[in-house]
Amino acid sequence: MAKTEQLQQKLGDRLVLDPERIAHYAHDSSRAEPEGTALALVLAESTADVSAALAWANEAGVPVSVRGAGTGLVGGANAYPGGLIISLERMNRILELDAENRLATVEAGVITAELDAAARAQGLFFPPDPASARTSTVGGNIATNAGGLRCVAHGVTTDAVAGLEVVLADGRVMRTGARTRKNVVGLNLTSLMVGSEGTLGIITTATVRLKPVPPGIPRTFRASFASLQDAGRAVSLIVNGPAQPEVLELMDSWSVEIIESFHPSGLTAPGGAMLVGQTVGLDAQDKAEAITETCLGAGADDVEISESDSLLEARRLSNPALNARGLKISCDVGVPIAQLAEVFHGIDAISERHGLRVSTVAHAGDGNLHSTVESPDSREGIAAADAVIDEITRLALSLGGTISGEHGIGSVKRHELPWQQDAVTLDIQQSIKHALDPRGTLTPDRAI
Amino acid sequence: MAKTEQLQQKLGDRLVLDPERIAHYAHDSSRAEPEGTALALVLAESTADVSAALAWANEAGVPVSVRGAGTGLVGGANAYPGGLIISLERMNRILELDAENRLATVEAGVITAELDAAARAQGLFFPPDPASARTSTVGGNIATNAGGLRCVAHGVTTDAVAGLEVVLADGRVMRTGARTRKNVVGLNLTSLMVGSEGTLGIITTATVRLKPVPPGIPRTFRASFASLQDAGRAVSLIVNGPAQPEVLELMDSWSVEIIESFHPSGLTAPGGAMLVGQTVGLDAQDKAEAITETCLGAGADDVEISESDSLLEARRLSNPALNARGLKISCDVGVPIAQLAEVFHGIDAISERHGLRVSTVAHAGDGNLHSTVESPDSREGIAAADAVIDEITRLALSLGGTISGEHGIGSVKRHELPWQQDAVTLDIQQSIKHALDPRGTLTPDRAI
Ligand SMILES: Cc1cc2nc3c(=O)[nH]c(=O)nc-3n(C[C@H](O)[C@H](O)[C@H](O)COP(=O)(O)OP(=O)(O)OC[C@H]3O[C@@H](n4cnc5c(N)ncnc54)[C@H](O)[C@@H]3O)c2cc1C
Ligand SMILES: Cc1cc2nc3c(=O)[nH]c(=O)nc-3n(C[C@H](O)[C@H](O)[C@H](O)COP(=O)(O)OP(=O)(O)OC[C@H]3O[C@@H](n4cnc5c(N)ncnc54)[C@H](O)[C@@H]3O)c2cc1C
Numbered sequence: 001m002a003k004t005e006q007l008q009q010k011l012g013d014r015l016v017l018d019p020e021r022i023a024h025y026a027h028d029s030s031r032a033e034p035e036g037t038a039l040a041l042v043l044a045e046s047t048a049d050v051s052a053a054l055a056w057a058n059e060a061g062v063p064v065s066v067r068g069a070g071t072g073l074v075g076g077a078n079a080y081p082g083g084l085i086i087s088l089e090r091m092n093r094i095l096e097l098d099a100e101n102r103l104a105t106v107e108a109g110v111i112t113a114e115l116d117a118a119a120r121a122q123g124l125f126f127p128p129d130p131a132s133a134r135t136s137t138v139g140g141n142i143a144t145n146a147g148g149l150r151c152v153a154h155g156v157t158t159d160a161v162a163g164l165e166v167v168l169a170d171g172r173v174m175r176t177g178a179r180t181r182k183n184v185v186g187l188n189l190t191s192l193m194v195g196s197e198g199t200l201g202i203i204t205t206a207t208v209r210l211k212p213v214p215p216g217i218p219r220t221f222r223a224s225f226a227s228l229q230d231a232g233r234a235v236s237l238i239v240n241g242p243a244q245p246e247v248l249e250l251m252d253s254w255s256v257e258i259i260e261s262f263h264p265s266g267l268t269a270p271g272g273a274m275l276v277g278q279t280v281g282l283d284a285q286d287k288a289e290a291i292t293e294t295c296l297g298a299g300a301d302d303v304e305i306s307e308s309d310s311l312l313e314a315r316r317l318s319n320p321a322l323n324a325r326g327l328k329i330s331c332d333v334g335v336p337i338a339q340l341a342e343v344f345h346g347i348d349a350i351s352e353r354h355g356l357r358v359s360t361v362a363h364a365g366d367g368n369l370h371s372t373v374e375s376p377d378s379r380e381g382i383a384a385a386d387a388v389i390d391e392i393t394r395l396a397l398s399l400g401g402t403i404s405g406e407h408g409i410g411s412v413k414r415h416e417l418p419w420q421q422d423a424v425t426l427d428i429q430q431s432i433k434h435a436l437d438p439r440g441t442l443t444p445d446r447a448i
Numbered sequence: 449m450a451k452t453e454q455l456q457q458k459l460g461d462r463l464v465l466d467p468e469r470i471a472h473y474a475h476d477s478s479r480a481e482p483e484g485t486a487l488a489l490v491l492a493e494s495t496a497d498v499s500a501a502l503a504w505a506n507e508a509g510v511p512v513s514v515r516g517a518g519t520g521l522v523g524g525a526n527a528y529p530g531g532l533i534i535s536l537e538r539m540n541r542i543l544e545l546d547a548e549n550r551l552a553t554v555e556a557g558v559i560t561a562e563l564d565a566a567a568r569a570q571g572l573f574f575p576p577d578p579a580s581a582r583t584s585t586v587g588g589n590i591a592t593n594a595g596g597l598r599c600v601a602h603g604v605t606t607d608a609v610a611g612l613e614v615v616l617a618d619g620r621v622m623r624t625g626a627r628t629r630k631n632v633v634g635l636n637l638t639s640l641m642v643g644s645e646g647t648l649g650i651i652t653t654a655t656v657r658l659k660p661v662p663p664g665i666p667r668t669f670r671a672s673f674a675s676l677q678d679a680g681r682a683v684s685l686i687v688n689g690p691a692q693p694e695v696l697e698l699m700d701s702w703s704v705e706i707i708e709s710f711h712p713s714g715l716t717a718p719g720g721a722m723l724v725g726q727t728v729g730l731d732a733q734d735k736a737e738a739i740t741e742t743c744l745g746a747g748a749d750d751v752e753i754s755e756s757d758s759l760l761e762a763r764r765l766s767n768p769a770l771n772a773r774g775l776k777i778s779c780d781v782g783v784p785i786a787q788l789a790e791v792f793h794g795i796d797a798i799s800e801r802h803g804l805r806v807s808t809v810a811h812a813g814d815g816n817l818h819s820t821v822e823s824p825d826s827r828e829g830i831a832a833a834d835a836v837i838d839e840i841t842r843l844a845l846s847l848g849g850t851i852s853g854e855h856g857i858g859s860v861k862r863h864e865l866p867w868q869q870d871a872v873t874l875d876i877q878q879s880i881k882h883a884l885d886p887r888g889t890l891t892p893d894r895a896i
Contacts, residue, residue, distance in 0.1 A: 098786070100785070101786045145636070152629075156632075158639070168876070178850045178868075179848040180783060181784075181785070181816070182599060182854055184854055184855070184857075185852050185865070186865065186895070187647075187648075187877045188643055192880075215690065242663065335628060337548070337549055339549075367630075368630050401627070404633050405628060409633060409634065420626075424616070424621060425634070425637065429635045431883040436876065448634045
């Protein structure tokens, strides 16, 4: 076992050895369980702390897991047996908010919603908004290239990242990017770090791009469909139409039922699916009307426009609602928008063939689906549910899709990588990993 | 000298050994001259040709330069003495245009404007539009992460790239990205390739994102300012204002004079600068009015709105107009928008101190400046002009800026790299280069 004394001297009580406190930081929000007990936890308070901890672990051959808020859904932040956990939660200062250039520089542990709130105080907002925004960290969002509800209008986290400070496996500190809108100096190390899930370096600070809050009162809209496929077709029409939504989400009937029983708000979607979304700007009402009109044309049997946020709030609760029912076997596939109706059709067929219910919620405007399978509480039940997810995943791939639209790979989806990526692509990623982390210290054997 | 027989067997007359034909492909549009004569030229017609040529060169230890259309401005595509030139110009097929998913898959040698025209036939357009669009290739745009006139509204080339096929230094073929809007599978190899200037691989095909052509007639606007700084302040106000332009360019008075004498169209901007831009959409007129109003408030003494494109056409001619005067000593710096007025002020001071005239055109909405210095035709004259560019570059850096907003580094700006990037960042790029191209075959000693 590695000697922690040397590290303790440097970090004092920021190094935690108490197994109970460590256990708190040992797993994320996925079904994956850590395979053993970590050696120690670092509650870093500065880049220097992260650097010291990582350099020590690299030297000692101790595997490191990196943790923001632990809301990840693929086991990426889970501890390694005998490993070191480096937590960023105490690095939670907003270092700068430059409204005129619409830039903020923050430590990695800042909570997503807190950065957003600070920006809003200046008439700006932080575009990335995973449903976990109230607990997740900006560093975790960047490390997973998180998606969320507003991606259909504003892109994903990487589109909001201008530059990073990163601690490399050997403890060296690297700075990437620039404060300018355009910058083509050298390789795009910023984008390489975004979405690297803790495998290439530890993000300690980030300079992110903010956007101006649109004027006017946002409108929320709902369109209910008797058929899931019709809802899928409507999404394609909306996305290719003239009125662009800020948010465009889908919940199938079982999802609505699950959310409704977790947090009753009067929603129903018997048999089919519900699209919910938001429009913003001075023409929010006009756009919402155009979109619901499109939905009616595509077969919706009921539409609604309102100024209340409660429909989106319901959508944001899908993950906790599924969890409360013990439903955790799910996917995060993506398909090109025009293939949405087809993938929904296929999911229905798979569900029927296996005799297992599937609940699907989707960031529909991005073609990103979270299907969760009913899993009888037995080993065979879980295997059967996993088989359904595998089939849905392969279906998405066959339609030109992806195995992960926003959650990432971590440990949970690593076996699926070769389904999507060929041997050369897989190999090149290992070469890059090896170039940046030759001893394999950082988040080994995950994500790539 | 390396034996080309083996390669000739594979490529037939796609391998060119005639020095005169080779010379045609040996340099780009910069002031950098190739340091010697290339061994041979490959006019690749397929990914297999590129792969065979690169594998051969890698094996034989022959350095390779990669060439799209040779419109680059930093020497990136220049031939190496005894090297192999791989040209993509014959790989010019549009392989697919999927309007419903707004994706096109093209070979790397497709001319930018031709892809745009094909998209427009379907109501879509290709967002990247460097002023060179009528001659540059999509592969060259991707390899340089090209900017252009529409970036202020649509971002840079990387924002339009969904996936790539890339031939690696050893001839292996790698596929990156996905057809979906969101994809977080593994490392972001697509963004790593974008802007890598031929150092990491040869892009053979690209899947790019198209956007719908906005409805209505675009409006062009002009605002003339007696003071360059006032124009800079106006840009910051416009960019942070409610009416967003599609294009927002700046030409100082000497630039206007130079363009006007190259291609007379009645423009003048005595003493100060001119902002020109475009608005689109059904509210194009309203937006143009709001923007010109802002300009008047910021000190413009004359504004104009029209439906003609001639103002932008004039702006697009700045590069050939400067060339026609033999003015080639220039920079491509960027600053955060709020620092525009300050950088203009500083450029004036530098120009005055050195007693050399400076012409500045700018993708103003992006804070990206091209300043070109008058250079007396002598060795000392050139050194003096270079000194002015160095000072402007350091000024931009001191304001939180970048040494290159869109043209890249190539050979011309490589000495400036350490001004912007620290030793660790420089070193990590070499590690990645070495991981992908261990023998240093591809575009050695440039860009990073
Ligand atoms: C209720 C709920 C809703 C969710 N909704 C969404 C959603 O809408 N969209 C979406 O994309 N995701 C969603 N997620 C998943 C998750 O919230 C995101 O992946 C989030 O970005 C993780 O942030 P975190 O701070 O919790 O990171 P963690 O879970 O702590 O870590 C996630 C990964 O990033 C790495 N990491 C964390 N911080 C750093 C750092 N500073 N440097 C390097 N690596 C680091 C970890 O090692 C790990 O691999 C949801 C999760 C929950 C529980
Ligand atoms: C008149 C004029 C106006 C211009 N305006 C702009 C502008 O507004 N914005 C802007 O950003 N640039 C501009 N440029 C610069 C230039 O046009 C761009 O950099 C363009 O993207 C280069 O494309 P190309 O096909 O000519 O590439 P080349 O000049 O042939 O090559 C450029 C670089 O990319 C590499 N490369 C080319 N093709 C590939 C490939 N398939 N795979 C890997 N590497 C490759 C080369 O090795 C080289 O390093 C302008 C140039 C001119 C002459």
